[in-house]
Amino acid sequence: MIENLTGKVAVLTGGGSGIGRAMAERFGSAGAKVVIGDIEPAALDEATAALSAAGADVHGVPLDVTDPASLDRLRNEALERFGAVHLVCANAGVAPIGMIADTSLSDWRWVVDVNLLGVVLTTTAFLRNLTGQGAGHLVLTASLAGLTTAPGLGPYCATKHAVVAIANTLRAELTGTGVGISVLCPSLVRTRIFESERNRPEALGGAAVETGPARTFFQQTLSATGISPAEVAERVYEAVTTGRFWVFPHPDEVLAAAEAHIADIRATIGG
Numbered sequence: 608m609i610e611n612l613t614g615k616v617a618v619l620t621g622g623g624s625g626i627g628r629a630m631a632e633r634f635g636s637a638g639a640k641v642v643i644g645d646i647e648p649a650a651l652d653e654a655t656a657a658l659s660a661a662g663a664d665v666h667g668v669p670l671d672v673t674d675p676a677s678l679d680r681l682r683n684e685a686l687e688r689f690g691a692v693h694l695v696c697a698n699a700g701v702a703p704i705g706m707i708a709d710t711s712l713s714d715w716r717w718v719v720d721v722n723l724l725g726v727v728l729t730t731t732a733f734l735r736n737l738t739g740q741g742a743g744h745l746v747l748t749a750s751l752a753g754l755t756t757a758p759g760l761g762p763y764c765a766t767k768h769a770v771v772a773i774a775n776t777l778r779a780e781l782t783g784t785g786v787g788i789s790v791l792c793p794s795l796v797r798t799r800i801f802e803s804e805r806n807r808p809e810a811l812g813g814a815a816v817e818t819g820p821a822r823t824f825f826q827q828t829l830s831a832t833g834i835s836p837a838e839v840a841e842r843v844y845e846a847v848t849t850g851r852f853w854v855f856p857h858p859d860e861v862l863a864a865a866e867a868h869i870a871d872i873r874a875t876i877g878g
């Protein structure tokens with residue numbers, strides 16, 4: 608938990624757009640110094656300029672969360688610029704759409720590298736600094752897809768379940784260290800998540816997108832029902848400043864998913 612973010616240093620991956628940018632804006636408005644890393648240069652520049660114009664002390668760093676050296680640079684630049692790091696948000700993620708039968712091995716590797724190993728690398732790049740100073744907070748961006756599944760999002764759901772497992776494990780491992788942790792599990796949020804292929808490396812297939820009915824369904828549902836990134840950022844801000852582990856911006860959907868899961872188990876076991 609970080610009760611008061613004034614003067615604290617927040618580092619965010621995937622801070623150039625969507626939820627990451629909104630969290631950076633929320634922490635900046637609370638007086639935090641902000642370091643945002645992102646793979647997309649134009650989004651990174653635009654977010655850095657907007658945060659600065661809004662009065663935040665901000666530093667932008669080109670970042671690829673699949674590369675340990677890139678994360679070392681992010682940490683080193685944050686420490687050089689601001690002297691310490693207090694809040695780390697492992698947020699960068701990608702969500703290509705397609706049925707498992709049609710998903711290439713290179714897409715599995717891309718999603719696992721960004722969504723799972725990217726979170727692992729971000730966490731480990733900063734964890735010793737946080738535990739060494741005996742204070743700080745980690746936020747791992749998972750998803751409602753970390754608690755349930757959806758046809759067309761197989762690799763995404765698999766990696767988000769893994770992020771929830773990592774967060775739960777760290778919750779126990781960090782007990783008594785002074786370092787807190789939250790796991791963010793939103794349902795749909797109005798961002799460019801379903802245009803993730805814009806950031807797929809050429810070696811793994813480049814920007815080509817699957818154009819089947821699942822994509823249309825997810826994009827239409829996101830436009831129709833998605834909440835704003837700012838609403839999500841507010842829930843994260845509350846969790847960080849009060850020390851809450853679970854961050855559920857869509858509580859009704861989470862409860863429905865959990866109850867359906869238990870009902871399924873009960874129907875199998877009986878009782």
Ligand SMILES: NC(=O)c1ccc[n+]([C@@H]2O[C@H](COP(=O)([O-])OP(=O)(O)OC[C@H]3O[C@@H](n4cnc5c(N)ncnc54)[C@H](O)[C@@H]3O)[C@@H](O)[C@H]2O)c1
Binds near residue numbers: 702
């Ligand atoms: N939008 C939703 O409906 C939703 C729901 C649940 C969870 N999430 C999660 O929220 C997080 C943020 O996504 P978003 O919705 O804001 O989408 P977004 O596409 O707007 O933002 C994702 C950001 O991550 C960056 N990124 C992608 N690959 C990267 C890499 N290798 N290294 C560094 N940065 C990289 C992108 O450039 C982008 O700025 C993701 O982890 C996503 O899975 C999103």
